Amino acid sequence: AYNYPYLGISGQSISPQVAKLHELTNTQLGVYVAEVIRGGPSDSAGIVGSEETGDIIIAIDEQSVSSFEDLVGYLVTETAPGQTVTLTVLRSGEQRQIPVTLGERPNSAQLVSNPSAGSGQSGPVNARQAIELAEQAVIDGNLVDGDIIQRIVTPSVSNGVEVWEVELTTDTQSAKVTVERETGEILEVVVE
Incomplete structure (x- = not known):
């Protein structure tokens, strides 16, 4: 956790x-x-x-x-x-x-007690979970080549919704993944 x-x-x-x-x-x-x-x-x-x-x-x-x-x-x-x-x-x-x-932060431990990533989660998604969800989406979709060597996560707001902007970088590419903070849903993936 x-x-x-x-x-x-x-x-x-x-x-x-x-x-x-x-x-x-x-x-x-x-x-x-x-x-x-x-x-x-x-x-x-x-x-x-x-x-x-x-x-x-x-x-x-x-x-x-x-x-x-x-x-x-x-x-x-x-x-x-x-x-x-x-x-x-x-x-x-x-x-x-x-x-x-x-x-x-109070109650942060309870938020991570549910092992099922994504849809089954209760409560807001924290920064580390957002990185894991973003990596899973990028790797599952074969969206980048090579190993991820850098991970940057920033809190943001997109269309009035609180999100995490996760930037994953490999040797040759970077993927920006927008993760909804409340649900863990992947809202957008942009690969450069």
Whole structure:
């Protein structure tokens, strides 16, 4: 089972509307922390979440964060529960470095208990499952030659549906597979 690293925040990418609402400059990028889950990793570390004056996350482990997708993508691909990451936040206009020890997303273990891939799955599909489903589709369909040497997974939204964009690369080809996050259904495969 793949256990999701968990920060314990809810927030949003900073759009012009969000910037205006919180009197930020239009060029400010990052993740506005609207709420910190009580008792979660970010709460323990002292991250401030508020509809009015929440922290703005602008980097994680010195990798700049310009959107919520950046933050989630880094957590999924680069971290694991129990690992400590350093969040760079803006608070009242000042930059602060705050170490946060990641937790494990609640209930992630139950999601993987069903061994039948694809249609029989209950609950949302996590990043590792999405990679497995994408590889299965590409290999079953003989869509690429050679062994897959690189796997990149990114959370995204396609036509209003939350998806994983999985990029599988061999020596000579790359396949982009769109996997619906809720069901594990393969929505699109593009081979280059």
